[in-house]
Each structure stands twice: as structure tokens, then as C-alpha cells.
């Protein structure tokens with residue numbers, strides 16, 4: 001700790017991302033990346049952009065990308081905001097929309113970046129417990145609140161909410177901003193984007209990091225009423241008006257345009273998830289029903305930390321959270337067939 005730190009920095013407990021180690025022949029199932037590569041068309045577009053033009057600033061408004069996303073999702077470009085990964089989009093949403101007199105509500109357990117942003121931006125929050133089976137009851141959010149943020153599917157549980165439940169919540173909470181974080185929606189969830197036309201308090205956040213296999217490019221976006229989006233733009237322009245690199249804008253556009261590749265790869269991940277769940281159950285794991293590209297599982301006879309360590313010794317990386325209630329669980333990203341075989345073989349050796 002430096003004596004020059006501000007009081008704010010002294011108090012911060014930053015988010016701890018999953019490891020990105022360089023271990024040869026590692027089966028990396030710890031950070032929910034896509035096991036397949038990005039669209040070849042996206043790679044070609046990135047390579048084409050990585051030339052002399054990099055001396056020029058990118059389009060600060062990412063107009064072409066926003067137009068492409070607007071067409072894809074059936075909205076207007078003014079309803080689309082883009083940023084460096086959905087983490088940055090979420091940061092701007094927290095700053096622009098979620099600070100009120102009353103607390104921000106989000107589930108306990110959920111994406112652990114939310115309380116980090118709350119502390120950074122001085123936002124009061126209340127974490128609303130999930131039910132016994134790690135389900136999220138929207139009825140728990142029908143009370144006085146400053147704002148609400150829900151990931152759907154939730155992380156790290158992978159459990160999804162039907163769109164109708166989100167719609168019912170929006171109907172009874174018309175006065176508070178509601179953010180739905182859909183980082184994993186393409187793997188089996190129902191997007192809330194169709195609800196935007198009727199609900200000007202709804203912001204939907206998506207990412208290209210998971211279903212589009214572009215985590216390294218850092219592209220996330222939000223869709224909502226144009227007035228909500230304008231608030232995010234104000235925050236962005238008070239922070240960094242060129243948030244997206246030229247290569248990121250070009251690659252993201254090409255990825256959205258290659259829908260055949262996108263559909264094919266996400267179907268492959270969903271099929272592998274079914275197989276992975278079945279194999280884990282065969283080994284005695286209790287596995288939550290997942291609508292994401294990961295599964296959340298525990299073995300009744302083995303501690304989560306011990307299993308994660310034993311897997312790491314066999315060059316298989318999974319995520320273990322030391323948090324209360326979930327310390328016995330492992331979050332395991334869906335891999336390729338070969339990676340799943342390595343995971344299962346390692347577990348057979350350990351159990």
C-alpha cells in the first residue's frame with residue numbers, strides 16, 4: 001500500500017479474474033471462453049484492419065458496428081451502445097443508471113463484479129439471496145429499489161429465467177432501471193431484447209466474448225431505449241471517447257455478419273454441454289441445469305477446493321469460488337470433445 005493512495009483506493013476490493021496461466025497442453029475450463037476459434041471472416045477483417053490505418057483514431061461512435069448490431073437485433077442504431085467488453089459497458093451502466101437514493105438490487109450469488117462497481121461508484125446495494133436450489137425469484141425484486149441488475153442466465157450457476165418472468169417484473173417496476181446482463185444468453189436463454197420496445201427502463205447487455213469466441217477482442221454492447229443509451233454515451237465521453245479499437249470494430253462487424261458460423265458453433269457448445277453434464281452425473285456429481293457455456297456442479301463426497309487442486313495438477317483448470325454456500329461447487333466451462341475427455345479421465349483418476 002502506498003501512502004499516496006486515495007481513501008477510495010485503500011478501501012477497494014477489486015474483482016479477481018480467473019487465471020490465464022501459460023501451462024503447456026492445458027485444458028482451460030476456468031473462464032468460460034469459447035473452445036472454438038472466432039469466425040474466420042472476423043479474423044480476416046481484423047487482419048485487414050491491422051495496417052497503416054492504425055495510426056488513425058477509430059470511429060468514436062463505432063457507427064458501422066452499431067448499425068450492424070441494430071440490424072441484427074431489430075432495433076435502431078441510437079438504441080445500441082458498444083464498449084470494451086461488457087465489463088466496461090456494465091461500468092458505464094452502473095455510473096449512468098444505477099446510482100439512486102435507494103439500493104441497487106442483485107442476486108446473491110451472482111457475477112462478483114457488481115459489488116466491485118458499487119464500491120467504486122459509491123452505489124448502495126442489497127444482495128438478494130437465491131432460493132435453496134440456486135433459483136432466482138423475480139418476486140423478491142418487487143419492492144422499493146433504486147435499480148435492479150440480473151444476469152440471465154445467472155453466473156456462476158448457469159440457471160436461466162424465462163422472458164415472461166422478466167416482463168412481469170418490468171411491468172411492476174416501471175420506475176426503476178432494470179439491467180439484464182445476457183453474457184451467456186446465446187447458449188439456451190431467452191433474450192429480453194424484444195421487451196425493450198415496451199419498457200423504456202430496460203437495458204440489455206450482451207458480449208462477444210462467449211458465444212462469438214472474441215474474448216480477446218473485448219467487445220460488449222447494450223441495447224435499450226435511446227434515452228437510456230444517451231446516458232451511457234455521456235459517461236463514455238467523460239471517460240474515454242475512443243473505447244473500441246479499429247480492429248475490434250472491424251472484427252465484431254464481420255462476426256455478426258457470419259451468422260452461419262455463429263449458429264453452428266453455439267449449437268456445438270450446447271451439444272457438448274449435454275454430454276459433459278451426463279458424464280459428470282455418471283461420476284456422481286450433482287449438476288445444476290445450465291443454459292450457459294459452463295456447468296455448476298458439486299460432488300457430495302469431495303470438497304470443491306480439493307477437486308480443483310487435483311485437476312490443476314493434471315493440467316485441467318476449472319473455477320472454484322471460496323465464497324460461502326458455493327465453496328463445494330466447481331464451475332466448469334464447456335470444452336471441445338477432446339477437452340471433455342481429458343476432464344473426465346482426470347476426474348476418474350481422482351475420485
Ligand code: PMP
Pocket residue numbers: 084085086087088111151155181183206207208209215219220
Ligand atoms: N457478465 C457476466 C455475467 C460475466 O460472467 C462476464 C464474464 N466474466 C461478463 C459480464 C464480462 O464479459 P466481457 O467483459 O468479456 O464482455
